[in-house]
Amino acid sequence: MAKGKTTVFFCQSCGYESSKWMGQCPACREWNTFVEESIDKKSAAKGGKTSTVSEAKAVPLSDIKLTREERMSTGIGELDRVLGGGIVQGSLVLVGGDPGIGKSTLLLQVCRNLSDQEIRVLYISGEESLQQIKIRAERIGTFRDSLSLLCETNLDVIKTVIDRQKPQVVVIDSIQTMYNEAVSSAPGSVSQVRESTGVLMQIAKGMGISIFIVGHVTKEGVVAGPRVLEHMVDTVLYFEGDRHAAYRILRGVKNRFGSTNEIGVFEMRQNGLTEVENPSEYMLSGKPEGASGSVVACSMEGTRPILIEVQALVCHSSFGIPRRTAAGTDFNRVNLLMAVLEKRLGLKLGDCDAYVNIAGGIKMNEPAIDLGIVLAIISSYRERPIDEKTICFGEVGLSGEVRAVSMAEQRVSEAKKLGFTVCILPEVCVAAMRDNHAVPEGIRLIGARSVKDAMDYIMK
Secondary structure, eight states: OOTTEEEEEEETTTOOEESSOOSBOTTTOOBSOEEEEEEEHHHHHHOSOOOOTTTOOOOOGGGOOOOOOOEEOOSOHHHHHHHTSSEETTOEEEEEEOTTSSHHHHHHHHHHHHHHTTOOEEEEESSSOHHHHHHHHHHHOOOOTTEEEEEOOBHHHHHHHHHHHOOSEEEEEOGGGOBOTTSOSOTTSHHHHHHHHHHHHHHHHHHTOEEEEEEOBOTTSSBSSOTHHHHHSSEEEEEESOTTSSEEEEEEEEETTSOSSOEEEEEEETTEEEEOSOHHHHHTTTOOSSOTTEEEEEEEETTEEEEEEEEEEEEEOSSSSOOEEEESSOHHHHHHHHHHHHHHHOOOOTTEEEEEEETTSOOOOOGGGHHHHHHHHHHHHHTOOOOTTEEEOOEEOTTSBEEOOSOHHHHHHHHHHTTOOEEEEEHHHHHHHHHTTOOOTTOEEEEESBHHHHHHHHHO
């Protein structure tokens, strides 16, 4: 081995460094995540910008002056919602998702909208040629000259181009293809991803440039490379959804400039991604009429209520061990709710197969959909359809009680907008809405203290 170089082992999950290989990482407790890499001690010791002892000075909190952060609109309302209102100057945003989900398409659409506002944008690709990007750009629409393209993977060259052109927004596609000459390991390795992100962070903060980074994901669905990558950036966005389905969900996992509970819903079309401004109506399209085991529930994603159809199919098992399947919700939660129905309501579900599905392929794990799952199972078991204009929400406890959920007023208002006339919800929420005089006209509220109250209403 060359003089000045040494071999170390890095954990691919959290970036923990060790001088020897270990089966389990002592930091994150993951197994078989250590990889061997050779590093140059001299280049690693240089690091980033540091301050001398005489320059270091602590500042009192009262002396810090706040300035109103200026945000740039991306021209896509759903993306602005997830970002917290727009792009913050000097922010570093990481966008992850499965291959073919639409990450590059979305960012190219953002570049198009920003260029229409005469904002200087630099799109840097390490995976596609200029001709390939041009083909995708023609499918999206026309672009202005304020958008520049660069195919490069060397960070030193990229930094030189940024210093010369001084763009306001930069897109890096993707971080796993970039390499820093000061690091001897291959592109995509733990060291390269960490050091490359550090260089981009210095550019973003030092020059006030907003940078979007595209990150590949592993088979577990997390961004490939060290976990420290997500800690270094300001915002982490994940693109979710089946690549063969029409819709996509953009979810904020981390956001230093806004809420992490917001989601954006998109639909993939021929000319790119289109916003879905009313996800509830989109999710409920095609709902069957007069079918048992189907009910509409309401879930909250941030400040947005989303109405979803919960489907259940319960039938007697032909085998000794009944089969249970859950699609779009937590499998263990479904088993728990079925145990509650057996114990508290006396339903003989022990010899029945049960299949629960959230229609549309969307994934929801909020406890407020518990009541929807329970009523769908009861409806299928008793072969009693639930009225199409009935909606429900509420958390179900092990004693069979229906517990309160947050933002009940917003859920009821959304149900009324879509034409629902009856809402089954926790009795506590009904009392709180009546005390606040927040009961909307045109919809009947049915308060349920327990799952028995809810079952009695739909069975009458």
